[in-house]
Amino acid sequence: MTANLHPGLNLGESHGAAHPASENRVFGFWVFLMSDLITFGILFATYAASGTPMGLAGGPGPAQLFDLTSVALQTAFLLASSLTCGMASLSMKAHAGAGRIALWLLVTALLGGGFLMLELSDFASMLAQGAGPARSGWLSGFFALVGLHGLHITAGLLWIGVLLGLLAVQGLSDRVKTRLLLFALYWHFLDLVWIGIFSIVFLRGLA
Amino acid sequence: MSGLFGHLDWTVTPFAAAIADPGTNTFVAAGAAGLVVLGAVALLGFLTWFRLWGPLWRDWLTSADHKKIGVMYCVIGIVMLARGVAEGAVMRAHQAMALNGGPLSAEHFAELFSTHGTIMILFVAAPLVIGLINIVVPLQIGARDMAFPVMNQVSLGLTAAGAALLMISLVIGRFETGGWSAYPPYTGRVFSPGEGPDYWIWSVVPAGIGSMLSGINFAVTIYKCRAPGMTYMRMPLFTWTALCAAIMLVYAMPPVTVSSLMLALDRYAGFHFFTNDLGGNMMNYANIFWMFGHPEVYILVLPAYGVWSEVSATFSAKTLYGYPSLVIATMAIAVIAFTVWLHHFFTMGQSASVNIAFGIATMIIAVPTGVKVYDWMATLWRGRIRMTVPMVYLTGFFILFVIGGLTGVILANPTIDYQVHNTLFLVAHFHNVLIPGVLFAMLAGIHYWFPKVFGFRLHETWGKRAAWLWIVGFCVTFLPLYALGLMGMPRRSSSFADPAFVPLQLVAGAGAVIILLALAATLVCYGVSIRQRGTLAVPFGDPWDGRTLEWAMPAPAPEWNFAVIPAVAARDAFWAEKTGGDPYVAPERYEDIELPRPTALGLVICVATTAAGFALTWHIWWLALSGLVGIGLAVMVRAFATQTTRVLPAAEVAVHHGRWLEAVHTARGITRDAEDSPANRGLAAPDTEVTP
Ligand code: HEM
Numbered sequence: 031m032t033a034n035l036h037p038g039l040n041l042g043e044s045h046g047a048a049h050p051a052s053e054n055r056v057f058g059f060w061v062f063l064m065s066d067l068i069t070f071g072i073l074f075a076t077y078a079a080s081g082t083p084m085g086l087a088g089g090p091g092p093a094q095l096f097d098l099t100s101v102a103l104q105t106a107f108l109l110a111s112s113l114t115c116g117m118a119s120l121s122m123k124a125h126a127g128a129g130r131i132a133l134w135l136l137v138t139a140l141l142g143g144g145f146l147m148l149e150l151s152d153f154a155s156m157l158a159q160g161a162g163p164a165r166s167g168w169l170s171g172f173f174a175l176v177g178l179h180g181l182h183i184t185a186g187l188l189w190i191g192v193l194l195g196l197l198a199v200q201g202l203s204d205r206v207k208t209r210l211l212l213f214a215l216y217w218h219f220l221d222l223v224w225i226g227i228f229s230i231v232f233l234r235g236l237a
Numbered sequence: 238m239s240g241l242f243g244h245l246d247w248t249v250t251p252f253a254a255a256i257a258d259p260g261t262n263t264f265v266a267a268g269a270a271g272l273v274v275l276g277a278v279a280l281l282g283f284l285t286w287f288r289l290w291g292p293l294w295r296d297w298l299t300s301a302d303h304k305k306i307g308v309m310y311c312v313i314g315i316v317m318l319a320r321g322v323a324e325g326a327v328m329r330a331h332q333a334m335a336l337n338g339g340p341l342s343a344e345h346f347a348e349l350f351s352t353h354g355t356i357m358i359l360f361v362a363a364p365l366v367i368g369l370i371n372i373v374v375p376l377q378i379g380a381r382d383m384a385f386p387v388m389n390q391v392s393l394g395l396t397a398a399g400a401a402l403l404m405i406s407l408v409i410g411r412f413e414t415g416g417w418s419a420y421p422p423y424t425g426r427v428f429s430p431g432e433g434p435d436y437w438i439w440s441v442v443p444a445g446i447g448s449m450l451s452g453i454n455f456a457v458t459i460y461k462c463r464a465p466g467m468t469y470m471r472m473p474l475f476t477w478t479a480l481c482a483a484i485m486l487v488y489a490m491p492p493v494t495v496s497s498l499m500l501a502l503d504r505y506a507g508f509h510f511f512t513n514d515l516g517g518n519m520m521n522y523a524n525i526f527w528m529f530g531h532p533e534v535y536i537l538v539l540p541a542y543g544v545w546s547e548v549s550a551t552f553s554a555k556t557l558y559g560y561p562s563l564v565i566a567t568m569a570i571a572v573i574a575f576t577v578w579l580h581h582f583f584t585m586g587q588s589a590s591v592n593i594a595f596g597i598a599t600m601i602i603a604v605p606t607g608v609k610v611y612d613w614m615a616t617l618w619r620g621r622i623r624m625t626v627p628m629v630y631l632t633g634f635f636i637l638f639v640i641g642g643l644t645g646v647i648l649a650n651p652t653i654d655y656q657v658h659n660t661l662f663l664v665a666h667f668h669n670v671l672i673p674g675v676l677f678a679m680l681a682g683i684h685y686w687f688p689k690v691f692g693f694r695l696h697e698t699w700g701k702r703a704a705w706l707w708i709v710g711f712c713v714t715f716l717p718l719y720a721l722g723l724m725g726m727p728r729r730s731s732s733f734a735d736p737a738f739v740p741l742q743l744v745a746g747a748g749a750v751i752i753l754l755a756l757a758a759t760l761v762c763y764g765v766s767i768r769q770r771g772t773l774a775v776p777f778g779d780p781w782d783g784r785t786l787e788w789a790m791p792a793p794a795p796e797w798n799f800a801v802i803p804a805v806a807a808r809d810a811f812w813a814e815k816t817g818g819d820p821y822v823a824p825e826r827y828e829d830i831e832l833p834r835p836t837a838l839g840l841v842i843c844v845a846t847t848a849a850g851f852a853l854t855w856h857i858w859w860l861a862l863s864g865l866v867g868i869g870l871a872v873m874v875r876a877f878a879t880q881t882t883r884v885l886p887a888a889e890v891a892v893h894h895g896r897w898l899e900a901v902h903t904a905r906g907i908t909r910d911a912e913d914s915p916a917n918r919g920l921a922a923p924d925t926e927v928t929p
């Protein structure tokens with residue numbers, strides 16, 4: 031038994047060189063996520079501080095704008111995609127082969143894409159009601175925070191595309207394995223941020 | 238509105254303005270723009286004439302070697318320093334004549350202090366610090382490179398893009414006029430509809446992201462890539478300060494990236510983060526900006542403290558006094574630095590009890606710094622002191638930095654700050670810590686480690702001339718500003734009405750001339766040293782009788798740094814080997830070495846980022862989109878690269894190392910008396926050293 035080389039899922043000795051090779055990269059990626067958390071933290075704080083009568087500037091507020099059914103559906107999609115992303119990691123750990131991993135990644139991408147579609151249609155209906163980011167300080171904070179998360183999801187989808195390409199071209203090489211570890215961390219991280227958004231933006235907003 | 242060229246047309250250059258409205262003001266602007274254009278043309282001509290494009294491409298622009306990247310950071314820092322100092326001198330000249338007017342327009346003066354401040358913090362001090370860390374840290378901890386050599390290149394590319402945009406702003410259009418902190422609502426689109434704040438935003442954002450990536454790289458390198466035996470409490474102090482600065486970069490850079498992008502959303506998309514109307518809150522900008530701004534000054538000064546630690550120990554031939562206390566003080570500063578940011582806006586209207594909490598935190602941070610100053614003085618005590626160039630800077634630092642620190646403690650008292658904030662007293666204070674603290678340390682550090690990178694020492698006499706000019710020039714320029722501030726002269730004033738300010742303004746103006754001479758002497762020192770590189774060469778690699786690992790290899794250091802990764806058994810690892818054994822023995826066996834392959838990724842990202850930033854500034858949407866897509870594509874294509882490293886055969890390393898060892902064994906070392914003579918070839922003989 032080798033000790034874990036980094037936080038999170040480790041590939042273990044049976045993966046040969048892929049195991050030690052991932053030590054620095056995974057650790058470095060954790061450090062990046064901590065930095066990204068600061069970015070989200072600032073937007074969370076800005077959003078929370080703008081939920082005042084002054085911040086709303088006489089414009090529409092949470093009660094008029096949020097559609098909890100859609101948000102619940104988005105949450106379900108994203109949580110499910112975290113599960114399927116976890117399945118991709120476990121398939122790799124269990125040597126299930128590139129095909130299985132690619133399949134789980136594809137499902138993850140579909141769920142993530144579904145999340146994004148719903149989010150965008152919510153945005154569109156807000157815009158249609160004249161509740162765009164330029165309407166009030168509070169809406170600026172909302173669109174920046176939720177939009178940044180959406181941008182991260184979009185980047186994640188592109189990343190899945192790259193991973194599928196790599197799996198197709200290079201198979202399950204050591205480098206690709208490490209990249210899969212990083213992607214999984216990223217995706218779960220976005221899930222966590224979403225839980226923050228769900229509770230602070232939507233639940234608190236409608237409470 | 239925005240066709241193929243966005244808001245660009247032929248009237249945006251300062252040349253057009255100088256023709257339309259000739260006068261001192263427009264001629265100064267056109268002259269500066271002319272210098273940039275001439276400089277660029279001269280550089281292109283020079284590279285072509287001497288057929289240097291090939292070597293530049295092969296050995297530098299595509300290199301992932303941490304030493305080369307570090308040198309390129311330092312070159313950016315020195316070039317931008319020249320511009321920043323020139324701007325400072327122009328401002329001083331203007332203010333010396335600014336009783337009821339002055340030669341430059343108010344807007345031009347505002348552009349000058351805004352570019353000057355932005356340049357000095359983000360494109361002089363930061364690149365010099367990051368460059369020095371890049372060069373030194375892997376050598377000090379026994380590593381072959383940074384943990385992520387290619388990401389290192391990308392960081393450099395992003396910083397260079399920001400610097401490039403700042404240079405472009407001198408020729409095309411105008412820079413922002415709201416100071417280096419760019420406070421809205423003034424920089425919002427209602428009050429500053431032009432391109433100025435956009436130039437600021439798109440130089441700051443890439444530099445911020447680049448620095449954050451550097452922080453990750455440094456932190457992972459120091460945590461994960463140390464040689465066996467290099468425990469935390471054996472790390473050289475410069476590495477310790479680099480570690481703390483790296484952690485701070487990771488946490489302090491996102492705020493400035495975010496606040497700048499929020500400002501961009503306000504300006505481009507009509508958001509209301511910091512506007513006067515519809516629920517904007519401009520105080521939130523100051524809040525977020527200084528969450529970056531204050532830690533940033535400690536990011537700059539901690540590695541400077543690291544330089545002083547190395548310099549004081551080496552040039553007094555003693556172990557650093559109070560190593561554990563220096564480590565603890567460094568970490569304490571890194572933590573407390575995140576708890577004081579509010580002292581930049583004591584007057585913004587929060588309650589007195591909030592102010593005093595941050596005031597006390599600010600005073601507390603002075604304590605660990607005081608500890609350090611005493612540690613360095615104790616290190617020098619009864620040492621074998623040589624007054625080399627770095628030691629001259631250290632002497633200046635000791636006296637001047639303590640003055641700057643004490644005026645900082647004065648400003649930390651909110652009651653006093655209400656009186657002197659926004660005056661020249663504050664300008665005197667921060668130049669007083671930044672110049673003797675950071676800039677002197679960087680110049681000293683360059684002098685100290687230059688031989689390790691290039692294989693020859695810098696000219697001592699010219700170096701000393703420069704050092705003394707910097708010290709005297711600083712005093713004459715900036716100490717009078719304390720008095721002017723107490724007399725009530727506001728900062729950022731393009732003119733004033735009180736004749737009482739004139740005499741001290743003239744003194745400060747004269748000081749600026751001395752500083753210009755100091756800059757010139759610094760550049761002459763580099764030029765003279767390059768010419769005399771033969772007599773100044775130190776191929777054996779240890780010109781200062783060094784104590785830490787970087788001195789245990791040839792100079793210039795080979796691309797792979799260490800022929801074999803050293804096993805570390807003591808704190809001053811190389812010193813321990815020199816006193817307790819023989820540091821120059823061939824290892825039993827050599828191994829193949831894996832090195833990063835050259836890549837153009839950093840350069841591609843640099844060009845694409847510059848293009849995108851320029852295009853966003855001028856609303857050239859097709860180019861902006863191409864730039865951003867280019868960045869994304871470059872990263873994605875890179876993911877498919879498989880041949881990212883190359884292998885250097887053990888036999889080759891053995892030949893290189895063996896030749897050097899042989900030369901060392903036939904050479905004769907010098908004592909410290911001959912340190913500044915051509916006899917110093919970088920091999921140290923035992924000296925009359927006293928303390929362990
Ligand atoms: C070396 C010679 C230098 C000269 C002659 C000089 C001169 C000046 C002058 C005249 C101002 C405007 C003061 C005012 O607002 O009234 C200024 C502002 C400033 N300087 Fe320097 N300076 C020098 C070096 C530096 C260095 C090394 C740094 C930082 C590392 C620096 C950072 C700043 C900053 C941040 C500002 C504030 C800009 C703003 O108001 O937004 N300066 N300097």
Ligand SMILES: [Cu+2]
Nearest residue numbers: 531578580581
């Ligand atoms: Cu501060």
